[in-house]
Amino acid sequence: MSQYELAVILGMTAVTFLIRYSFFALGDKVQFPPLVKRALRYVPVAVLTAIVVPMVLLPDGRQWQLDWRNAWLLGALVSAFIAWRFNHLLAAMGGGMAVFFLWRWLLA
Amino acid sequence: MTTTYHPTRHGELLQGARDSLPMLAGAAPFGIIFGTLAGPSGLSLLGAMGMSLFVFAGSSQFIALTLLSGGAGLAVIVFTTFVVNLRHALYSATLLPHVAALGQRWRIPLAFWLTDETFAVVQHRYGAADASPLKHWYHLGSSLAMYGNWIVWTLVGVLLGRSFEGLDKLGLEFAMVATFTGIVVSLLKTRPMVAAAIAAGAVALLARDMPYKLGLLLAALAGVVVGVLLEGRNATEEGQA
Numbered sequence: 629m630s631q632y633e634l635a636v637i638l639g640m641t642a643v644t645f646l647i648r649y650s651f652f653a654l655g656d657k658v659q660f661p662p663l664v665k666r667a668l669r670y671v672p673v674a675v676l677t678a679i680v681v682p683m684v685l686l687p688d689g690r691q692w693q694l695d696w697r698n699a700w701l702l703g704a705l706v707s708a709f710i711a712w713r714f715n716h717l718l719a720a721m722g723g724g725m726a727v728f729f730l731w732r733w734l735l736a
Numbered sequence: 737m738t739t740t741y742h743p744t745r746h747g748e749l750l751q752g753a754r755d756s757l758p759m760l761a762g763a764a765p766f767g768i769i770f771g772t773l774a775g776p777s778g779l780s781l782l783g784a785m786g787m788s789l790f791v792f793a794g795s796s797q798f799i800a801l802t803l804l805s806g807g808a809g810l811a812v813i814v815f816t817t818f819v820v821n822l823r824h825a826l827y828s829a830t831l832l833p834h835v836a837a838l839g840q841r842w843r844i845p846l847a848f849w850l851t852d853e854t855f856a857v858v859q860h861r862y863g864a865a866d867a868s869p870l871k872h873w874y875h876l877g878s879s880l881a882m883y884g885n886w887i888v889w890t891l892v893g894v895l896l897g898r899s900f901e902g903l904d905k906l907g908l909e910f911a912m913v914a915t916f917t918g919i920v921v922s923l924l925k926t927r928p929m930v931a932a933a934i935a936a937g938a939v940a941l942l943a944r945d946m947p948y949k950l951g952l953l954l955a956a957l958a959g960v961v962v963g964v965l966l967e968g969r970n971a972t973e974e975g976q977a
Binding site: 682728 | 804814832913922
């Protein structure tokens with residue numbers, strides 16, 4: 629491993645860890661104000677939706693695919709429906725994946 | 737996914753790993769592809785393994801490969817890594833209330849292992865109704881599973897070289913989509929929450945071409961702002977009624 633590689637890895641490790649540890653470092657020494665606490669409750673929904681929506685509507689990263697041939701969209705809709713109707717996460721994951729792979733296989 | 741409740745450390749640890757299973761499958765092709773691309777991008781075997789062992793952040797590792805093969809300087813790579821991984825600060829802040837009481841020997845490793853996948857899985861567990869004092873063992877279980885998985889698949893990729901072409905077309909990443917979708921829907925209990933999801937999704941689409949995953953950060957911010965504003969308005973209306 630060259631010195632340059634070593635420097636790249638060390639640099640990337642340092643910034644990544646500092647970001648991840650930024651708030652954990654505070655521990656119980658700090659109490660977030662109520663507004664911040666309220667805001668943080670929206671982070672999971674906001675981030676996860678922001679990750680999923682483009683993956684589902686533009687599976688190749690470039691083109692919109694708003695039709696029934698889109699296995700990503702269909703699979704995600706099935707996952708969403710199972711989670712909403714039965715409130716069972718494992719079933720939502722399994723059901724969505726089954727439909728996704730089945731659909732790709734059928735359309736292939 | 738935590739319908740069976742294990743009140744032991746061991747049980748929480750295993751459950752955390754088990755609940756991360758779809759994420760492990762989803763991360764595997766990325767680990768392999770990262771490993772196979774490392775060599776051609778100018779990273780040695782040790783360098784590729786070192787990156788997965790110490791940086792442990794998939795998307796920034798991929799971007800680093802692109803930058804390395806393009807001959808980018810150290811500062812550019814480190815700064816790009818910073819921007820791409822900035823969303824983890826949000827996770828760190830969100831999970832803080834759940835780990836604040838733990839000692840540094842817990843908080844440091846749990847921070848090191850914080851990924852999109854583990855965040856999604858553990859915030860769901862921390863939010864579960866039971867008041868188990870051992871939920872950090874669940875967190876540890878998910879973290880260790882994701883870490884071991886990433887290292888193993890990176891190594892497989894490095895060893896197999898280019899022979900695994902087409903793996904990225906299998907669609908294993910859908911496991912992540914299915915899991916995240918299920919988690920999001922289970923969280924959509926109030927109108928501000930639904931509005932936050934719609935805002936985040938819309939901004940993510942509009943800003944999808946922004947470099948360095950900045951669109952993701954912007955979308956998350958939009959969702960949070962919309963949720964907080966709506967919740968504030970609902971609260972005032974109820975207060976006045």
